[in-house]
Amino acid sequence: MTSLHARIVGEIEADILSGALAAGARLPVEQELMLRYDCSRMTVSKALGELARRGLIDRRKRAGTFVQRPRVHSVVLDIPDLAQEVAARGQAYAYRLVERRIRPPRDAAERALAGAGALLQIDGVHLADGLPLAAEQRLVSLASVPEAADETFDHVAPGGWLLHHVPWTEAETRIAAAGAEGAVAAQLRVAAGTACLVIERTTWRGDAGVTFVRQHFLGAHYDLVARFGPGAR
Numbered sequence: 001m002t003s004l005h006a007r008i009v010g011e012i013e014a015d016i017l018s019g020a021l022a023a024g025a026r027l028p029v030e031q032e033l034m035l036r037y038d039c040s041r042m043t044v045s046k047a048l049g050e051l052a053r054r055g056l057i058d059r060r061k062r063a064g065t066f067v068q069r070p071r072v073h074s075v076v077l078d079i080p081d082l083a084q085e086v087a088a089r090g091q092a093y094a095y096r097l098v099e100r101r102i103r104p105p106r107d108a109a110e111r112a113l114a115g116a117g118a119l120l121q122i123d124g125v126h127l128a129d130g131l132p133l134a135a136e137q138r139l140v141s142l143a144s145v146p147e148a149a150d151e152t153f154d155h156v157a158p159g160g161w162l163l164h165h166v167p168w169t170e171a172e173t174r175i176a177a178a179g180a181e182g183a184v185a186a187q188l189r190v191a192a193g194t195a196c197l198v199i200e201r202t203t204w205r206g207d208a209g210v211t212f213v214r215q216h217f218l219g220a221h222y223d224l225v226a227r228f229g230p231g232a233r
Contacts, residue, residue, distance in 0.1 A: 136157075
């Protein structure tokens with residue numbers, strides 16, 4: 001059963017993401033929320049604290065609580081949905097799960113992503129017309145995305161699932177070139193050392209980590225395009 005504070009968080013978050021509560025809009029005061037949900041001040045404060053942690057609201061002492069205005073970023077790379085990209089190329093998309101398990105974080109970077117919870121590790125392969133396109137190694141913070149623990153990801157790619165289920169506020173992308181080795185080469189069905197485009201991306205919701213992903217794309221089968229300038233869309 002969903003806790004009352006989680007219900008408050010979910011309803012206000014939905015109003016913000018849908019635009020029903022616009023950026024800069026003032027939220028009801030705590031007393032009004034207490035009456036609306038028939039709950040204690042502690043429950044309301046906990047819910048508002050979670051919304052602030054996710055970067056969705058700004059709590060100002062003696063001024064009130066407001067919907068956070070989006071941070072201004074120069075958007076160089078969007079987060080792609082590979083299923084849509086492959087379909088747009090006229091190919092049939094599929095995802096093959098290799099491994100899925102819940103485990104504790106192993107180093108400082110993973111602990112920062114995990115927060116107070118465990119990590120869901122999901123390894124899989126993206127296919128285009130039945131042939132490997134990319135090998136993916138992904139970590140999902142179960143503290144930020146607890147519902148991911150109930151998803152098998154047998155045939156649903158975790159990236160697409162996250163894009164449709166979990167709002168994020170910031171992302172960092174790193175791009176490099178590397179040769180396929182070990183398990184990655186086996187998953188891509190290529191010889192060790194085959195050139196790959198490697199994309200690593202971390203996303204956050206407020207200060208909380210959501211996911212880290214490392215994708216090895218076959219260099220001959222995938223390119224990455226970004227448009228710059230005032231007319232870019």
